[in-house]
Amino acid sequence: MRYFYILLFFLGNFTLSAQTEMEPEIRVKDTIKKSGINMLAPSKAAFYSAVLPGLGQIYNKKYWKVPLVYGALGTTIYFYISNNNKYHAYRDAYKRRLEGFNDDEFTYLDNSRLIAAQKFYQNNRDLSALLTGLFYILNIVDANVDAHLMQFNVNDNLTIKPDFYRNEFSANQNLGISLTLKL
Numbered sequence: 001m002r003y004f005y006i007l008l009f010f011l012g013n014f015t016l017s018a019q020t021e022m023e024p025e026i027r028v029k030d031t032i033k034k035s036g037i038n039m040l041a042p043s044k045a046a047f048y049s050a051v052l053p054g055l056g057q058i059y060n061k062k063y064w065k066v067p068l069v070y071g072a073l074g075t076t077i078y079f080y081i082s083n084n085n086k087y088h089a090y091r092d093a094y095k096r097r098l099e100g101f102n103d104d105e106f107t108y109l110d111n112s113r114l115i116a117a118q119k120f121y122q123n124n125r126d127l128s129a130l131l132t133g134l135f136y137i138l139n140i141v142d143a144n145v146d147a148h149l150m151q152f153n154v155n156d157n158l159t160i161k162p163d164f165y166r167n168e169f170s171a172n173q174n175l176g177i178s179l180t181l182k183l
Contacts, residue, residue, distance in 0.1 A: 056143025
């Protein structure tokens with residue numbers, strides 16, 4: 001009988017109610033958007049620059065770098081073509097001289113000068129090709145690094161500035177650097 005009273009005591013403390021319609025829960029969206037880090041942005045920028053030089057700079061919204069990219073590549077390609085044409089002109093003249101013809105445009109040069117001119121323009125052509133490849137790779141690296149650096153926090157709370165301060169003992173002006181970090 002004692003267990004019956006204990007069970008009645010526990011059951012008596014519960015209230016029973018019929019089902020009621022619950023109101024929908026109101027959810028408030030956060031109005032501050034966090035700028036997420038796009039981990040694929042550097043690889044996209046590098047890929048775009050590899051496909052078409054300057055396209056990675058456009059992807060990074062650094063439009064002022066595009067003329068620099070095309071200026072560097074265009075200049076080195078121009079010098080490659082120019083040196084290649086002159087190399088072939090001197091080489092063809094030397095070959096014709098070996099065959100016994102002297103009716104070329106370089107009649108004022110002897111064979112040793114034609115060989116020296118060939119070597120000179122061949123070296124310049126090879127250097128131009130090397131610089132063209134270097135500027136092409138530099139274009140890709142610049143787009144990749146610039147996309148990486150766009151993800152860093154660079155604002156006014158992080159400053160390094162030179163500062164003049166007065167030395168208390170000698171009354172001289174000294175130059176120093178102060179590092180200010182505001183959190």
